[in-house]
Amino acid sequence: MSSILDSVNQRTQLVGQNRLELLLFKLNGRQRYGINVFKVREVLQCPQLTAMPKRNKFVRGIAHIRGQTISVIDLSLATGGKPIADLSTAFIIISEYNRSVQGFLVSGVERIVNINWEAIMPPPKGTSGKQSYLTAVTEIDKELVEILDVEKILEEISPSPTMIRDEALTKSITTDLGNRLILIADDSAVARNQVKRALEPLGVQMHLVNNGREALTYLQQLAKDCQTSITEKVGLLISDIEMPEMDGYTLTAEVKADPKLRKLHVILHTSLSGVFNQQMVQKVGAEDFIAKFNPDELAQSVQKWLHTD
Template sequence: MAGILDSVNQRTQLVGQNRLELLLFKLVGRQRYGINVFKVREVLQCPPLTAIPKRNKYVRGIAHIRGQTISVIDLSLATGGKAIENTKDSFIIIAEYNRSVQGFLVNSVERIININWEAILPPPKGTSGKQSYLTAVTEIDKELVEILDVEKILEEISPSPTVITKELDTQSINTDLGDRLILIADDSAVARNQVKRALESLGVKMHLVNNGREALTYLQDMAKSCSESVTEKVGLLISDIEMPEMDGYTLTAEIKLDPRLKKLHVILHTSLSGVFNQQMVQKVGADDFIAKFNPDELAQSVQKWLHAD
């Protein structure tokens, strides 16, 4: 597992090409799951876990790894399945989500695959129970691979604040926005609602879509009724990066290549973090990058880029 993360240059070659790399793993049973390699710091054999009092029932304990204390979440338990019993023969995926580092306990880790986001599809509508934790699905080697909504899992364990605490000039925001709306693209219902709740206090109009493909189609349709630019009707785009069918990088690149859309400011708002981000933002032409989820930073970025028009 030591070579699980390659060089920055190799990773950034995927940017804007609508591709990603998935680390495949299993929980309890035969079902395969995937996690974006960009979020993975390390994969290692599960070390001894220390139980902590009053811990969330999905947290199996804490591990001391390279001088850092990391909570270890049983992904099977957290998604409604059985607990992973034999932890000493299991693995921990050390990942960085939403400004913090977590350990995800999994039964086994398989390999890394390179895939196009167009092959990543939204989960079937009306999913419930364990399936409600899916953010996307794909097919590899004629088998279904499920991609978990980790943001939903983390939100259930430790809810994020959605209230804006810093004083902002909402009158300025409303004046800059006028009759235009803010477009929000995110495949996670939890993340969409976090953004929605945070910005509602600013009194702005919003339109929410589930992925980059839907966002691009919406903007293209909207631009047809504009005399020059889609910015006549849309003041700003806030987009996740990891989304089925079309990721946020490709969405941004498509927007900047379209004369009717290129003036639109794009904020990439994502749980992805690490050393790659600024290179990615510059490569695709996004205006800003914000790691999830800090409502004050998001609101301040909205104010900044609306005022930049």
């Protein structure tokens, strides 16, 4: 199974071209799911798990892997399904989200597929139950593949703080913004609300959209009424990277290529992390890159780029 990820570090050319690679896996049953390869550190056969007292009900135990203690979350349980029964044939996907490393227990891992973000679509409106944990869907080999809202799952297990410390607050934000707003693009409702709650104490106006395509369309529509630059109406763009239809890298590149949009400062705010992503930020021209989720860092970056021409 380790060979399936051997070439991950050689695939960076896909990012920034509105493409990604999904690692396909299954929980209980025939349904296939996908996770972005760039969030995956390693895939391995499920090792011996150690039960911990007072652990969250979705955490099946901890595993000791390469000198690190990792919580193992049963993805089936966490999304309202039955627990994965046979650990002897199960796998753990070791991933990094929101500055932490965790293992996701799955029943089987299949293969990696290369796909365009435009083929990744938002889930149907009005989804409930297990379907409410979807952040996107796509079709592969004429079958539906579901992409889980991992940020929602992790937030339910271990909620992130959203309050900004007093020392990180500033009264000059509203003066700097005037009547302009901050545009927030993220496909995860949990992540959008985290940003919204964190910035509300700053007294800023915010407009929230679900993906990069919506953000670009919104900016282009606003720009039609601007004399010179979109910065007459929008003070800052805060965008996730992984989003259906158009990812944050492509959104940033489109913004920087448009004469009426290019002056807009872009903060990429993502659960992806690592040196590779810092390089991509420079490549597409974003002003800043922040790993989710630290409200103080987000507030400080907002203040910084509102003060920078």
